Amino acid sequence: MIYEQALSILSPHVQEDLQKEEILSLLETPKREFGDVAFPCFRLAKTRRKSKATIAQEIATAIGPEAEAIGGYVNLRLPRGTFAEELLASILSAGKNYGQQPASSKKVAIDFSSPNIAKPFSMGHLRSTVIGHAIARLYEKNGATPIRINHIGDWGTQFGKLIYAYKQWGSEVKIRENPIKELFTLYVRFHEEENQDPTLADKGRYWFKQLEEGDQEATSLWTWFREESLRAFTELYDLLGVTFDTYEGESFYNDKMTQALKRLEDQQLLSESDGATIVSLGKYGYPPLLLKKSDGATLYATRDVAAACYRKEYYKADELVYVVGNEQQLYFNQLQAVLKEANIAPSLSHVRFGMVLQDGKKMSTRKGKVILLEDVLAEAIDLAAHNIEEKNPGLPNKEEVAKQVGVGAILFHDLKNDRLHDLAFSLKDILQFEGETGPYVQYAYARASSLIKKSSSIKPSPTNRPYSDEEWHVITTLSQFPIVLKDACDKHNPSLVARYTLDLARDFSRFYAHEPISQDASKLAIVESVRTVLQEGLWILGIEAPEDM
Structure with a gap:
């Protein structure tokens, strides 16, 4: 409202040079001692062929005592009584809808939080959770419809490691008493033991392969770990007041990857490198994005491409937003390039953020160095x-x-x-x-x-x-x-x-x-x-x- 008031004062003096939308986009809030609203005259210097300071002085003189020219800016002081009365009346009338923009048809799929199952929710997970939650509400306030997605990390070799660790050292009684703590202890122990016995890596891969192939024991343990983890996560989300529209994790997209890869293949985007399937991204200055290893194994990126296809088609999302740390910037640049090339999601935003550091160092779940x-x-x-x-x-x-x-x-x-x-x-x-x-x-x-x-x-x-x-x-x-x-x-x-x-x-x-x-x-x-x-x-x-x- 304050900029609209300033627009009504400025418009008669600059409307020959700028449209109303342009004037609004240029307005700034100066330091209080300089006024209520500032209008920079830099753009007018080109059209009027005068210095910005001269133009500012001319406009300020034409407006009157409520305007002052300072260093190429026209600073305005608004009439307090009328402005205050109108503003306060509008806030009291609108209530919590003050600042609310009209509803639009825009839908935004926001991927945030995304903890890994069988691991505790650390301070390192907080940033994605609270930033994503706030961004979703900002989209609501600006008239869009957010779709809150918790892309749970529930697939990958680490679950083969966890299954092996449970079978070797786990206790069903202890896990049922305190599932996340005990599962995390097993995860840390596996990596400690692996340092002494490198063959454990092969045993972890074996059990993940069993899981991928639908082995009953592996699937049963994985399902149990996932359910217990989600139950613990939900308690924390309730305390934080954070909600989601869906908990579709990595495993949800396992049966959707083939179709997504075919879509890329049909557009001649896939190529082979040493037996692996990649998308070349040299035109963007990025290394290729690996989508299948030489042994045919899929990756996180494969599921992300499938997820993007699903979110565009099922949710009709106009924009895909990923709230993920700074360290993943290159990966999301690659993903954005692939989705753009395939015309899957022309609008993708990586909302990146810094790490939570402990004693100047990144927290590590593998080493057990986390603050819960x-x-x-x-x-x-x-x-x-x-x-x-x-x-x-x-x-x-x-x-x-x-x-x-x-x-x-x-x-x-x-x-x-x-x-x-x-x-x-x-x-x-x-x-x-x-x-x-x-x-x-x-x-x-x-x-x-x-x-x-x-x-x-x-x-x-x-x-x-x-x-x-x-x-x-x-x-x-x-x-x-x-x-x-x-x-x-x-x-x-x-x-x-x-x-x-x-x-x-x-x-x-x-x-x-x-x-x-x-x-x-x-x-x-x-x-x-x-x-x-x-x-x-x-x-x-x-x-x-x-x-x-």
Whole structure:
């Protein structure tokens, strides 16, 4: 809304040079001391054949005192009273639909989380899970239909190794008591024993071959491992508030690979190299993508091509999104090239992210060096409960609020960081409840909720009046929410939303500290609008907003 207001002011002075859509695309948010909206004049310098500074000065002079030319920009200060009244009225009217774009026919298949069965859910899996979940909600907010896919890692040689390890050292009683822990212990032991006895690798391959050929014992064990793993994963997903539309894992595509390969063959994309089947990608500057080994064995890539075909045809997906770490960038470049060549999925996005590092090193499940997400969440919830007991022992629903705050701290710590960067794991930093944290934003929401409850007899009502700087900063930040939502969706970057909620919480805290609010209907309109937008911003991030803290 803030850019539309600026457009109405600028348009008479630049409409001969630029269309309305072009003007909107150029608008920026300057530092507050420079104004509310900035319009760069760089593009006009070509058409008007003048310096950008001269053009900016001419436009600012023509607009009047609400405009100022600074370094090739026209900076605008909007009329506070009318803008605030209109914006606050629109937020109060829209409620949680503020910033919601009209529904479109666009469908987006989002592949995220994707843990391996029979392995614990570590902090390393958290990033894909929470980033993918937030991106799905951003697509919803921008009018598209997300299809949430958990492409479980449930196939491959590692399951032959696990079957062998269970038959050699496993205990059915122990696995039924604590399946993931015991299966993980067996997986780690196999690799420790393999270092001493290299023949174990052949035994692992043998049992995976038995599984591929439908051996009853191997299939029964694999099915059991898979069911127990999904049950444990589901408990964690429930705690995180993450849902999926499907858990179609690698094994789901075993009977779909032949058709996918034929599709590539019919388009003359397949070739042979030393007995293996590949797709040459020299024109893209990439090495070939291997789809079949010389012994006829298929690979992860083979199933990914089959999965892409299925998602395009079954779900009618317009876009395929894969939320997978930075280290897989080359592979997804190759996959994208193959799908483009085959006209299977012209639109593929690899949403990559950095690793979670422990002591500066990547975590390793093979070596057993992992930090379990389950343990971190439990500790965060315990700490939140301890803080509540110290500061607000009479708080109703203490256990539920502790869960909301503890889980929220973990999620926000991940999502506030640019996804491309590696994330150093530090339990101490994650569990800080002050500063740039989820609990800080949740507390701002709870404080706003408390103000509304205390003034329940007064209906929040925006008016056209003079607004103080503290009020105006909140109002202009509120106006940015739809812009942030679109930008975050376009860039697949939930950190923009997390950072925005921090900014809004800070602005609200300053407003709260400087302005008497209770019994003032127009100020309560600001409070209710903040409450609405913070709750929606946290929802996008998968974080709950407690009414009391």
